[in-house]
Amino acid sequence: MTSQTTFYFSQFAGRKFFDPVGEPLGKISDFLIDVRAWSVESTEPQRPRVIAIKVKQGKDLKSYEFNNFEIRKYKGHLQLICKELKELNTDTLHNCIWLNENILDKQIVDLEGRKLVRVNDIRMVMIPSGTYALAVDVGVEGLFRRLGVLNSIASFMESMGMDLPSKMILWDDIEAVDFSKSSIKLSKASSKLNTLHPSDLADIIEDLDKASRTYVFSTLDDEKAADVLEELEPEVQAHIVESLPLEKVADVLEKMPADEVADIIDELGVKKAQELLNEMEDESSKEVRELLEYPDKVVGSIMSTDYMTFSADLTVEETFRALRKEKPEPSYIYSIFVVDKKDKLISAISLGELVISDPLLTLGQVMKPNPVMVFDDDDIDSLAEIVSKYNLLAVPVINRSLEMEGVVVIEDIVEDLLDKRKTK
Numbered sequence: 001m002t003s004q005t006t007f008y009f010s011q012f013a014g015r016k017f018f019d020p021v022g023e024p025l026g027k028i029s030d031f032l033i034d035v036r037a038w039s040v041e042s043t044e045p046q047r048p049r050v051i052a053i054k055v056k057q058g059k060d061l062k063s064y065e066f067n068n069f070e071i072r073k074y075k076g077h078l079q080l081i082c083k084e085l086k087e088l089n090t091d092t093l094h095n096c097i098w099l100n101e102n103i104l105d106k107q108i109v110d111l112e113g114r115k116l117v118r119v120n121d122i123r124m125v126m127i128p129s130g131t132y133a134l135a136v137d138v139g140v141e142g143l144f145r146r147l148g149v150l151n152s153i154a155s156f157m158e159s160m161g162m163d164l165p166s167k168m169i170l171w172d173d174i175e176a177v178d179f180s181k182s183s184i185k186l187s188k189a190s191s192k193l194n195t196l197h198p199s200d201l202a203d204i205i206e207d208l209d210k211a212s213r214t215y216v217f218s219t220l221d222d223e224k225a226a227d228v229l230e231e232l233e234p235e236v237q238a239h240i241v242e243s244l245p246l247e248k249v250a251d252v253l254e255k256m257p258a259d260e261v262a263d264i265i266d267e268l269g270v271k272k273a274q275e276l277l278n279e280m281e282d283e284s285s286k287e288v289r290e291l292l293e294y295p296d297k298v299v300g301s302i303m304s305t306d307y308m309t310f311s312a313d314l315t316v317e318e319t320f321r322a323l324r325k326e327k328p329e330p331s332y333i334y335s336i337f338v339v340d341k342k343d344k345l346i347s348a349i350s351l352g353e354l355v356i357s358d359p360l361l362t363l364g365q366v367m368k369p370n371p372v373m374v375f376d377d378d379d380i381d382s383l384a385e386i387v388s389k390y391n392l393l394a395v396p397v398i399n400r401s402l403e404m405e406g407v408v409v410i411e412d413i414v415e416d417l418l419d420k421r422k423t424k
Helices: 140-147 148-158 198-207 212-218 222-231 235-242 246-253 260-268 270-281 282-292 316-326 351-355 381-388 415-424
Strands: 005-008 014-019 024-034 051-059 060-065 069-074 079-082 095-099 109-110 115-118 121-127 128-136 169-171 175-176 335-339 343-351 394-398 404-409
Touching: 024 060, 051 095, 051 128, 069 222, 115 198, 115 222, 121 140, 128 140, 140 148, 169 316, 198 212, 198 222, 212 222, 212 235, 222 246, 222 260, 222 351, 235 260, 235 270, 246 270, 246 351, 260 270, 335 351, 335 394, 335 404, 343 351, 343 394
Parallel strands: 014 079
Antiparallel strands: 005 121, 014 024, 024 051, 024 095, 051 060, 069 079, 109 115, 109 175, 121 128, 128 169, 335 343, 394 404
16 A cells, blocks of 8 residues: 555445455445544644445445555556454444535535535545545536546547636535434534624525524524524524524524514514513513514614613713723614613714714713604604615614614615615
8 A cells, every 4th residue: 555545435436345365345335534623623634534434245234444444556446455344333423424425415515615515526545544535526527537437528628628627625624514314413613614704604504405404503603693593584584493492592582683583583473483582581582572562664663772872971982981891793883872861862973973082072072963863653764765865874763752762773774775776
């Protein structure tokens, strides 16, 4: 055996393997890899090790430990040689996956490209320390290799002055998502999907089948899951909420803005909605219930209750200190709102205005009177015109007693705003 032999899964799948004297022992079906090293965060390349092989012997499928196998070259072809057949202990299957069963021909996530791709072949290497999976082939070259026509097609394309496209993705840069045929589940901590932007991950989840959607979403931590759930289409949101345990969904919803949760709850059946509201923490549940009381098409039904108010005698410096302490989401502080002791809105100050103001001035000295605002029972259609006219990123919402009830940020009405501009 040479010090290093690279090969592809397709070169052995369905082919015979032999004993040291060349007698066939059966046909190769699959390779089992240990993904524990793959799941550990590291700056070094992660190469999952092959620990077992599945073979067909007669009518039986058997699994053997792989440390007794080696590759040799015979008449220009690679052969897999087994020095001793030692059956695999099934207790070792934790954190392991079969390549043919869970990777080959399956959709996986290309983390670098932030999209789903289909695996046509798997590149592997055998070195003295073991055999490892190096990369997946998602290009047409891998497909032609599987079909056994790669050499003839490559020769034809070369004669035409063209190259055959090749597309390899290193193992570090993929995430498997289809475990529907396996009892093996990767832990949340092992998921690389947490590294993707919520919008990218939402696009990926929407392209998956229903079973895979639920599995992928369940691997996310609650914070990332909340961000992703906000980005999903309503029908996908509903499916995930219906599919996951009540406690998991409630934990995720508690980390979302109340208006987003209200939109999701509003699409569910009465029984499911009530179960989720009862499972959520009282404060979060109360905010959502209050929003659900608003009729559709009024401002209150889409406003967010996540906003910050300050008194007029607070200085600019003290205001920034409070913001740094609370660390609100950026979209919650497009503007800060100044209220009196009865929580009545006095003024709205944009973050930009605050930044350029003297730190020692009070908000009362910085603010402008007569802020632009809407009532919670105003028609939603009025918002787009107000935002466009005054170039606002956030609009304060008050009740008929002039008390703050919430805020509508531009993200909540951007589609309506664009539609109105197109018609001008």
